[in-house]
Amino acid sequence: MDAEIIAVGSELLTPHHTDTNSLFLTDKLNQVGIEVRLKTIVGDDRERLASVFRAALGRSKLIILTGGLGPTEDDLNREVVAQVLALPLREVPEIRLRLERVFKRLGRTMSENNLRQAQIPEGAVGLENQNGTAPGIWIEHEGVIVLLLPGPPRELEPMFESACLPRLISLAVGDRIRTRVLKVVGLPESEVDQRIAPIYKPYANPATTILAVSGSIEVHLRAHAASEEAADALLAELADKIELDLGDHVFSAHGETLEEVVGMFLGMKEKTLAVAESCTGGLLAERLTRAPGSSNFFLGGALCYSDALKTRLAGVAPKLLEEHGAVSKPVARAMAEGIRKNTGAAIGVGITGIAGPDGGTPEKPVGLVFVSLADERGTQVREFRFPGDRARVRLWATQAALEIIRRRVRS
Amino acid sequence: MDAEIIAVGSELLTPHHTDTNSLFLTDKLNQVGIEVRLKTIVGDDRERLASVFRAALGRSKLIILTGGLGPTEDDLNREVVAQVLALPLREVPEIRLRLERVFKRLGRTMSENNLRQAQIPEGAVGLENQNGTAPGIWIEHEGVIVLLLPGPPRELEPMFESACLPRLISLAVGDRIRTRVLKVVGLPESEVDQRIAPIYKPYANPATTILAVSGSIEVHLRAHAASEEAADALLAELADKIELDLGDHVFSAHGETLEEVVGMFLGMKEKTLAVAESCTGGLLAERLTRAPGSSNFFLGGALCYSDALKTRLAGVAPKLLEEHGAVSKPVARAMAEGIRKNTGAAIGVGITGIAGPDGGTPEKPVGLVFVSLADERGTQVREFRFPGDRARVRLWATQAALEIIRRRVRS
The missing domain is CATH 3.40.980.10 (MoaB/Mog-like domain)
Known part of the structure; x- marks a missing residue:
C-alpha cells in the first residue's frame, strides 16, 4: 500500500x-x-x-x-x-x-x-x-x-x-520493511563507501545508503520481505558482511550513540572517568552525561579554559605551559594525567586545541587539537587537524576523544 | 508573485x-x-x-x-x-x-x-x-x-x-517582506501570548507568531510593504510596543542567543565567570563557549558530578553534603562561592539538581534544580522545578543559570 x-x-x-x-x-x-x-x-x-x-x-x-x-x-x-x-x-x-x-x-x-x-x-x-x-x-x-x-x-x-x-x-498487504543502522567512526565517508560498495552493490534488497551524521558515518540498510523475520534475515546477511569488512570501526549496530557505547563499556569494566577540557568547553562531559546512569562511571573533571585553571584544576605545571603553549602535546599529556590524579579516576582524558575562528598561527592553525588519555597502563596523546568551523572542530574533537576511550576500554 | x-x-x-x-x-x-x-x-x-x-x-x-x-x-x-x-x-x-x-x-x-x-x-x-x-x-x-x-x-x-x-x-512586483524576532526568557509561552495579544492582534501587518524554541519563547514579526524601509518601520512600531510591555524579559531583538547576550554583557563589564556544574554535566560551559571570543570572560570551572569532586574541585565542605545532600540550597551556594574562590573569577555559578529519569524522591523529585550565583555583592540561590525529561531539565537549568547571570551583570 x-x-x-x-x-x-x-x-x-x-x-x-x-x-x-x-x-x-x-x-x-x-x-x-x-x-x-x-x-x-x-x-x-x-x-x-x-x-x-x-x-x-x-x-x-x-x-x-x-x-x-x-x-x-x-x-x-x-x-x-x-x-x-x-x-x-x-x-x-x-x-x-x-x-x-x-x-x-x-x-x-x-x-x-x-x-x-x-x-x-x-x-x-x-x-x-x-x-x-x-x-x-x-x-x-x-x-x-x-x-x-x-x-x-x-x-x-x-x-x-x-x-x-x-x-x-x-x-496492509505489502511487504514488511525493516531497517538497520551501522555507525562507523574513524573513517571518512568516501573511504567507507569505497570499501563497502563492492559488498552492498550486488544487493538491491536491502537497499544501502551512506550518510554523514554529526561526526559519525552511518550505513543505513533497508530490507523488505513477506515477514519481519525474512526482512531481518536479509539485513543480517548484508550487515554481517559490512561489519566484517569495516571491523572495529563499526561502533554500533543497533542505533546507540558513540557516547552511549563508551558509557556501556566503562560500566561493564567498572572503570571511572574524569576529563579536563579546554577548547571543547564541556562538550565532551555534556555528551557523556546525556544518557541516564552516567554517574556510574563519570566523576566529573575540569573546564580549564584559561591557562591558570589548567594548572589549578588539572595540575598542569606552569613551566609546561610557558615552554610549549597551552595547545601542545606535553600540556595535553599533563592534563590527562593531572585530572586522573586530582580526581582518583581510573581514566583521565584531556583535550586542548584551537577551535577558531581566531587564535590560529601558521605553526598551530585553527583545527589543531591534542587528545590524551591516561590510565594505569600509561598515557597516550594524539594530534588531530580538523577541518571546518568552530562547532565542527569541537564536535570532531569530542568524537576523537570518545573513540580513543572506546578503543582503550574495549580491549 | x-x-x-x-x-x-x-x-x-x-x-x-x-x-x-x-x-x-x-x-x-x-x-x-x-x-x-x-x-x-x-x-x-x-x-x-x-x-x-x-x-x-x-x-x-x-x-x-x-x-x-x-x-x-x-x-x-x-x-x-x-x-x-x-x-x-x-x-x-x-x-x-x-x-x-x-x-x-x-x-x-x-x-x-x-x-x-x-x-x-x-x-x-x-x-x-x-x-x-x-x-x-x-x-x-x-x-x-x-x-x-x-x-x-x-x-x-x-x-x-x-x-x-x-x-x-x-x-518581482510584490511587496518586500521583512522579519524581526524578539526572544523572551523567564515567562511561559501562554503568559507571553496573554500579555501581548492585545498589542499585536490589531495589526494584520506585521503578522505575529509565538513559538517555544529550546528554552526561550520567540515572538516572530513579519511585515510586508512596498520598500524594505517601510516594512522595517512597520516592524519597529509593533516591536517597540511589545518590548515595552515585556520589559526586560526580552533578551534579544536581533537574533542573538541567550548565551551570546550573556557573553556580551560579561565582556562589556569586563567580568570573568567560572562555573561548577553537577546535573548539567558541562552543558552550561558548552553553551557559554559556543561563540568565538568566550575566552575573554570564561575562565572554566568544575564538572563536579560526584560528591567527592564537589569538595575537591569546588571546595564544598563534606559536612554540607552529608547534612543536606548534594541537591540542596546550601550545597548550591557553596558550589558558586567555592568555584569563585578557587578560580579567582568575578562571578561563580553553581548548578545542582536531579535531571532524571532516576534519582528522584518525594522530597527531591526529578526536575528539582538549584542555581546559585556568587559575586562581590553576595550569593543568591534559586530553586526550580522543571517539568519534562532529562534533556529538557538540563536545558532549562542552563537557561535559568544564563538568565540569572544576565540579570546580575546587566544591572
Whole structure:
C-alpha cells in the first residue's frame, strides 16, 4: 500500500519551520510495509488544500493529513475533506461530552468554535486525543483511507500508534520493511563507501545508503520481505558482511550513540572517568552525561579554559605551559594525567586545541587539537587537524576523544 | 508573485531525511517579496514527478525544483520538465566544455551519462555551478518561471543567490517582506501570548507568531510593504510596543542567543565567570563557549558530578553534603562561592539538581534544580522545578543559570 502525507499549516511555509511529523509517520508506516510516495506542505488555504487533497485522492490509497484540526477559523482540514468527499459533517455527542469535560476541568468556558472539534464527516470514526482537545478522524471512502491527525507531535504520535497503526497493520498487504543502522567512526565517508560498495552493490534488497551524521558515518540498510523475520534475515546477511569488512570501526549496530557505547563499556569494566577540557568547553562531559546512569562511571573533571585553571584544576605545571603553549602535546599529556590524579579516576582524558575562528598561527592553525588519555597502563596523546568551523572542530574533537576511550576500554 | 517548491529525491521520503533547501529558498524568496504557497516532496519517479509538476504549472508563476540534476538514471528533473513543457533537450557546447575541464582536472574520464548534464531544454538558460558539475536551469515558458537547482546545499545556495535572486528581484512586483524576532526568557509561552495579544492582534501587518524554541519563547514579526524601509518601520512600531510591555524579559531583538547576550554583557563589564556544574554535566560551559571570543570572560570551572569532586574541585565542605545532600540550597551556594574562590573569577555559578529519569524522591523529585550565583555583592540561590525529561531539565537549568547571570551583570 502506498501512502501520501499532507501537512497543513501556514507556519510550515515559513523559513523557520519544517514538517517533522512526516518523519515519524514514515518510520512507523515503513515498519508495517507502507511506503510514503509523496509529501505536500500547504498553508491554511481552503482552495489550495482542496486541490492538493483532490490530487491525492486520484493516486494514493492512504492519505494522511496532519494539522488543521484546532478550534479556529484557520483550521480547515475537517471541512475541506468533508466537502471534497461530499460527506456532511455531523456532531458526535460523545466527543462533545468529552470536550465539555475537558473545558470544565481546566475551568474554562467552551466557545462555539470549540464545538467544531466535535464534528466529523458522516461514516467516519473519531480517534481519541489523550493530550489535547482535537480528536483525530479515520475515514474509509471508496477504497481510500483518509486520516486526519492533530499537528502537535505529542498529540499525533500516541494517537497514531494506539489508534491507527493496529488498523493499518490489519489492512496492509505489502511487504514488511525493516531497517538497520551501522555507525562507523574513524573513517571518512568516501573511504567507507569505497570499501563497502563492492559488498552492498550486488544487493538491491536491502537497499544501502551512506550518510554523514554529526561526526559519525552511518550505513543505513533497508530490507523488505513477506515477514519481519525474512526482512531481518536479509539485513543480517548484508550487515554481517559490512561489519566484517569495516571491523572495529563499526561502533554500533543497533542505533546507540558513540557516547552511549563508551558509557556501556566503562560500566561493564567498572572503570571511572574524569576529563579536563579546554577548547571543547564541556562538550565532551555534556555528551557523556546525556544518557541516564552516567554517574556510574563519570566523576566529573575540569573546564580549564584559561591557562591558570589548567594548572589549578588539572595540575598542569606552569613551566609546561610557558615552554610549549597551552595547545601542545606535553600540556595535553599533563592534563590527562593531572585530572586522573586530582580526581582518583581510573581514566583521565584531556583535550586542548584551537577551535577558531581566531587564535590560529601558521605553526598551530585553527583545527589543531591534542587528545590524551591516561590510565594505569600509561598515557597516550594524539594530534588531530580538523577541518571546518568552530562547532565542527569541537564536535570532531569530542568524537576523537570518545573513540580513543572506546578503543582503550574495549580491549 | 507566489512560488512553489518541488524537492525531488527518494531519500527525502525516508524517515531520516527532510528537505531543508526549501527553508533557505523560502527565506531568500520572502526577502524579495515572494511567498511560498506550497511545497511538495516526491521521489525519483517519472510519473509522479510529472503529475506534481503539471499541477504546479496550473497554479504557480514560479516553480522551483531541487535535486534530480545528477548524472545518473535516477536524476529525472531535466527530462521530465522538458517533456511536460514539450521542449526538446539540447546539448550546450559551453556546458560540455566546462564538464570536460572539470573531469580532466579531477583526473577522471567522463562517461556518456555525465553528458546528460550538458543538456538543457530549448530556450532555457544554464546556471553555472561553482561547487559541482550539475548546472542549474532557468526556464521562462508561457508566463511561468521554472528553476531547476541542484540538491546539495553547497551547490544550490550560491547558485540561487548569485544567478537567480537578482533576476527574481527585477521581476518581482510584490511587496518586500521583512522579519524581526524578539526572544523572551523567564515567562511561559501562554503568559507571553496573554500579555501581548492585545498589542499585536490589531495589526494584520506585521503578522505575529509565538513559538517555544529550546528554552526561550520567540515572538516572530513579519511585515510586508512596498520598500524594505517601510516594512522595517512597520516592524519597529509593533516591536517597540511589545518590548515595552515585556520589559526586560526580552533578551534579544536581533537574533542573538541567550548565551551570546550573556557573553556580551560579561565582556562589556569586563567580568570573568567560572562555573561548577553537577546535573548539567558541562552543558552550561558548552553553551557559554559556543561563540568565538568566550575566552575573554570564561575562565572554566568544575564538572563536579560526584560528591567527592564537589569538595575537591569546588571546595564544598563534606559536612554540607552529608547534612543536606548534594541537591540542596546550601550545597548550591557553596558550589558558586567555592568555584569563585578557587578560580579567582568575578562571578561563580553553581548548578545542582536531579535531571532524571532516576534519582528522584518525594522530597527531591526529578526536575528539582538549584542555581546559585556568587559575586562581590553576595550569593543568591534559586530553586526550580522543571517539568519534562532529562534533556529538557538540563536545558532549562542552563537557561535559568544564563538568565540569572544576565540579570546580575546587566544591572
